[in-house]
Amino acid sequence: MNKDDIKKLAANEKFIAGIYNYCDRWCERCAFTARCMNFAMTREYDDDPETSDINNEKFWQSISDIFKVTRELLEESAEELGIDFDDIDFEEPAREEGIKEKMTENHECCRAAKKYYQMVPEFFESEYVPSLQVVDKKHVENASELQKSDVLDGPPTLDEMVEIIFWYQHFIYVKLMRAVRGTLGNADEEWDDFPKDSDGSAKVALIAIDRSMAAWGHMHRFFPSHQDQIMAIIVHLERLRNRTETLFPDARKFARPGFDEV
Numbered sequence: 001m002n003k004d005d006i007k008k009l010a011a012n013e014k015f016i017a018g019i020y021n022y023c024d025r026w027c028e029r030c031a032f033t034a035r036c037m038n039f040a041m042t043r044e045y046d047d048d049p050e051t052s053d054i055n056n057e058k059f060w061q062s063i064s065d066i067f068k069v070t071r072e073l074l075e076e077s078a079e080e081l082g083i084d085f086d087d088i089d090f091e092e093p094a095r096e097e098g099i100k101e102k103m104t105e106n107h108e109c110c111r112a113a114k115k116y117y118q119m120v121p122e123f124f125e126s127e128y129v130p131s132l133q134v135v136d137k138k139h140v141e142n143a144s145e146l147q148k149s150d151v152l153d154g155p156p157t158l159d160e161m162v163e164i165i166f167w168y169q170h171f172i173y174v175k176l177m178r179a180v181r182g183t184l185g186n187a188d189e190e191w192d193d194f195p196k197d198s199d200g201s202a203k204v205a206l207i208a209i210d211r212s213m214a215a216w217g218h219m220h221r222f223f224p225s226h227q228d229q230i231m232a233i234i235v236h237l238e239r240l241r242n243r244t245e246t247l248f249p250d251a252r253k254f255a256r257p258g259f260d261e262v
């Protein structure tokens with residue numbers, strides 16, 4: 001895809017502007033693929049499995065193509081706006097960004113989200129639980145604690161719950177990092193009349209926490225003798241949710257393009 005293809009896509013009115021900024025990136029399950037420019041752009045690469053294989057040269061070529069086109073578009077915009085990159089001092093902003101990054105990483109919400117993504121493998125790798133193999137139905141026979149009827153008959157299945165947990169495991173941290181970073185300095189204040197990006201990011205993090213908690217709630221049934229461990233994870237998520245809602249009181253009200261409004 002070259003920059004003209006991207007411009008053509010950008011001019012297509014069927015796409016909902018910015019819908020991909022506040023989604024959960026789970027395109028396989030998204031009802032808006034036909035209205036998402038990001039999906040249209042990445043489909044070219046997704047159609048070729050080699051471009052998703054990190055060990056394949058095509059993967060790195062596709063990354064290189066994306067950087068090249070992005071750079072071309074950036075240079076074109078800069079020229080139109082009369083901006084010369086050589087006149088810009090990048091050092092001071094880079095230093096400020098480094099400080100903000102550290103402050104964000106040390107924020108209690110981000111630390112709690114990081115702790116959560118570490119708790120997930122601790123649970124699955126614990127000597128008591130029949131490991132990640134439970135996701136694979138071939139290994140269900142070996143999962144002594146599994147209630148097989150729950151896995152094989154009707155929703156919600158164990159592998160679905162595990163899929164949800166893994167999908168959002170790091171997503172919560174990434175979105176909370178973005179949300180918290182947005183509260184530092186005056187990034188959001190400069191756009192007082194607009195919905196805050198930090199609220200949008202916090203909202204998708206909250207949705208991911210809600211879904212993860214629901215999935216862990218079902219895990220209870222699959223691993224009845226590990227209720228304490230599962231409950232500790234749910235309580236951790238509950239606290240993280242409360243802290244996030246306190247820090248971003250307007251997040252739940254944020255209207256995500258497409259999902260909450262068109």
Ligand code: SF4
Binds near residue numbers: 020
């Ligand atoms: S809006 Fe839907 S299709 Fe687009 S990137 Fe997000 S999940 Fe994927």
